[in-house]
Amino acid sequence: MGKGGMSHGNNGEEENMAAWLVGINSLKIQPFKLPPLGPHDVRVRMKAVGICGSDVHYLKTLRCAHFVVKEPMVIGHECAGVIEEVGSEVKNLVSGDRVALEPGISCWRCSHCKEGRYNLCPDMKFFATPPVHGSLANQIVHPADLCFKLPENVSLEEGAMCEPLSVGVHACRRADIGPETNVLIMGAGPIGLVTMLAARAFGAPRIVIVDVDDHRLSVAKELGADEIVKVSTNIQDVAGEVEMIHKAMGAGVDVTFDCAGFDKTMSTALSATRAGGRVCLVGMGHNEMTVPLTPAAAREVDVVGIFRYKNTWPLCIEFLRSGKIDVKPLITHRFGFSQEEVEEAFEVSARGGNAIKLRKFMLLNHVVGENLHTAMSILNMKDKKKTI
Numbered sequence: 001m002g003k004g005g006m007s008h009g010n011n012g013e014e015e016n017m018a019a020w021l022v023g024i025n026s027l028k029i030q031p032f033k034l035p036p037l038g039p040h041d042v043r044v045r046m047k048a049v050g051i052c053g054s055d056v057h058y059l060k061t062l063r064c065a066h067f068v069v070k071e072p073m074v075i076g077h078e079c080a081g082v083i084e085e086v087g088s089e090v091k092n093l094v095s096g097d098r099v100a101l102e103p104g105i106s107c108w109r110c111s112h113c114k115e116g117r118y119n120l121c122p123d124m125k126f127f128a129t130p131p132v133h134g135s136l137a138n139q140i141v142h143p144a145d146l147c148f149k150l151p152e153n154v155s156l157e158e159g160a161m162c163e164p165l166s167v168g169v170h171a172c173r174r175a176d177i178g179p180e181t182n183v184l185i186m187g188a189g190p191i192g193l194v195t196m197l198a199a200r201a202f203g204a205p206r207i208v209i210v211d212v213d214d215h216r217l218s219v220a221k222e223l224g225a226d227e228i229v230k231v232s233t234n235i236q237d238v239a240g241e242v243e244m245i246h247k248a249m250g251a252g253v254d255v256t257f258d259c260a261g262f263d264k265t266m267s268t269a270l271s272a273t274r275a276g277g278r279v280c281l282v283g284m285g286h287n288e289m290t291v292p293l294t295p296a297a298a299r300e301v302d303v304v305g306i307f308r309y310k311n312t313w314p315l316c317i318e319f320l321r322s323g324k325i326d327v328k329p330l331i332t333h334r335f336g337f338s339q340e341e342v343e344e345a346f347e348v349s350a351r352g353g354n355a356i357k358l359r360k361f362m363l364l365n366h367v368v369g370e371n372l373h374t375a376m377s378i379l380n381m382k383d384k385k386k387t388i
Helices: 053-061 156-160 162-174 190-201 214-222 235-249 263-272 293-298 313-322 339-351
Strands: 017-023 026-031 041-050 078-086 098-101 139-143 147-149 182-186 206-211 227-230 253-258 273-282 302-306 331-335 360-364 377-379
Touching: 026 339, 041 098, 041 156, 053 339, 078 139, 078 156, 078 162, 098 156, 098 313, 147 313, 156 162, 162 190, 162 273, 162 302, 162 313, 182 190, 182 235, 182 263, 190 206, 190 214, 190 253, 206 214, 206 235, 214 227, 227 235, 235 253, 235 263, 253 263, 263 273, 263 293, 331 339
Parallel strands: 182 206, 182 253, 206 227, 253 273, 273 302, 331 377, 360 377
Antiparallel strands: 017 026, 041 078, 041 139, 041 360, 078 098, 098 147
């Protein structure tokens, strides 16, 4: 596997520690032994690790969709850090480089990998997806080709945000978003917001975002949504809300991204999207949904699935470097890498409110063993006021 983590405490180095998920609502900072450094690997000191909704699902239920935690597992997959050691065959990175890490290691042998759709690889080894360990640790070992050097004007916090941003970028690619594409987004949570930012960077001229929560909608508006529409949770309201959406858009809805994944949001998406348009289900919604497929099919509305991402880090980093996308407003909380702060970070993330259900938590590591950090929720491993 690529490698997640295990420390070789060479030359008297400090013991590598990580945040282990050991049971429902139970996280423990414990030793994490790193595997040997392979010729094409790098050893990275983690500086920023985000808390994702999937991390919270694992903490609360020990499962996310069909992935089930059966034994203690290191959590975390949205990450960036500093190279400390490179393998003998690594030519593009050196010690001291600041990098954002793509968390999935595909097999490169299956038909999906050979076709270039490695995100669908059945043997994918993905940080913090059972049984693979994650990256919420002092150090991890990872393939060098999945570590992307950050420009000087892109912080490590922003680098860690490349992971959720990649979901939005991949979705926009799959949906062929461009300067003539009017976009509707169902859900103003973290993925809805990064999808909105990505759609704008791809040139979408008009974006309407829908949610049940006033605060989320206000943030979406602040981040650049052209219009916001508050809806209910009652599926009986779909027809009336579709009219509201059309009025807000002022034109046909070319592409709808369902970033919530409920019966109602998908029903609204299918009904609101114009004939010949496209609906993209981003991420993992409910396993089973009852939706009006036949009327949508009669209008030739395409339904597209979005799972993780592929080849997105270079573009995400360029969007951040150029200023086309600014993820800094999404970073709301920071915590250090202590037992108490890691627990607090996950509690705040799970609780929602003005924090993770809206934005993003991240853990940042400035000094090994001292702290972590949370932002859309970020874990910052030392000084909560210091910017990386």
